[in-house]
Amino acid sequence: xxxxxxxxxxxxxxxxxxxxxxxxxxxxxxxxxxxxxxxxxxxxxxxxxxxxxxxxxxxxxxxxxxxxxxxxxxxxxxxxxxxxxxxxxxxxxxxxxxxxxxxxxxxxxxxxxxxxxxxxxxxxxxxxxxxxxxxxxxxxxxxxxxxxxxxxxxxxx
Numbered sequence: 001x002x003x004x005x006x007x008x009x010x011x012x013x014x015x016x017x018x019x020x021x022x023x024x025x026x027x028x029x030x031x032x033x034x035x036x037x038x039x040x041x042x043x044x045x046x047x048x049x050x051x052x053x054x055x056x057x058x059x060x061x062x063x064x065x066x067x068x069x070x071x072x073x074x075x076x077x078x079x080x081x082x083x084x085x086x087x088x089x090x091x092x093x094x095x096x097x098x099x100x101x102x103x104x105x106x107x108x109x110x111x112x113x114x115x116x117x118x119x120x121x122x123x124x125x126x127x128x129x130x131x132x133x134x135x136x137x138x139x140x141x142x143x144x145x146x147x148x149x150x151x152x153x154x155x156x157x
Contacts, residue, residue: 003020003135005104005131005135006104006108006131007106007130007131008020008130010106010107010147011147014147016147017139017140017143018137018138018143019138020130020135020136021040021127021135021136021137023036023134024039025101025102025134027101031066032066033047033048033049033066033067034066034067036066036127037066037127040127040136044065044066045067045068046065046123046127047065047066047126047136048064048066048120049064049066050062050105050128051063051064052096052103052112053084053085053086053087054085054087055075055076055083055084056082056083056084058112058113059087059095060075060079060084060112060113061112061113061114061115061148062155063114063115063116063144064116064117065117065119065156068156068157070086070155071156071157072084072085074153074155074156075115075155077153078115078151078153078154079113079151095110096109097109098132104129104130104137105128105144106128106144114148114149114150114151115151115152115153115155116141116145116151116155117153117154117156119156120141121145123141125141126138126139126140
């Protein structure tokens with residue numbers, strides 16, 4: 001497994017300090033983020049999952065703790081929209097250039113507005129997908145917020 005991906009390249013170019021962590025990705029896991037947390041020996045609220053959604057028909061990226069669910073109402077509100085729904089996996093792969101289970105908010109083919117769950121910013125370090133299945137980057141969530149030019153918002157149900 002390569003530890004250099006578009007995501008790690010973007011973080012390096014932005015001068016963001018991070019470490020790379022690999023684990024045995026389980027393609028049959030019911031919830032990929034929780035499987036990653038368990039494999040890394042980390043608390044699920046510190047391992048963030050990257051989800052692709054649409055708000056009023058426009059693509060957005062959402063980063064939330066792996067043990068929580070996104071509130072569609074809060075998601076729409078974070079982007080000043082009326083309605084939100086999850087993007088179909090094939091559409092998410094086409095838009096990001098990553099495979100489901102390996103979607104990172106960093107280095108996507110097309111840059112889209114991104115929101116990070118505000119509670120995650122209270123952690124000193126979090127894990128976020130590094131751009132391939134079984135690869136996570138560990139970094140300060142505030143640095144992730146800045147690198148992504150993301151908004152921090154209450155997003156979880």
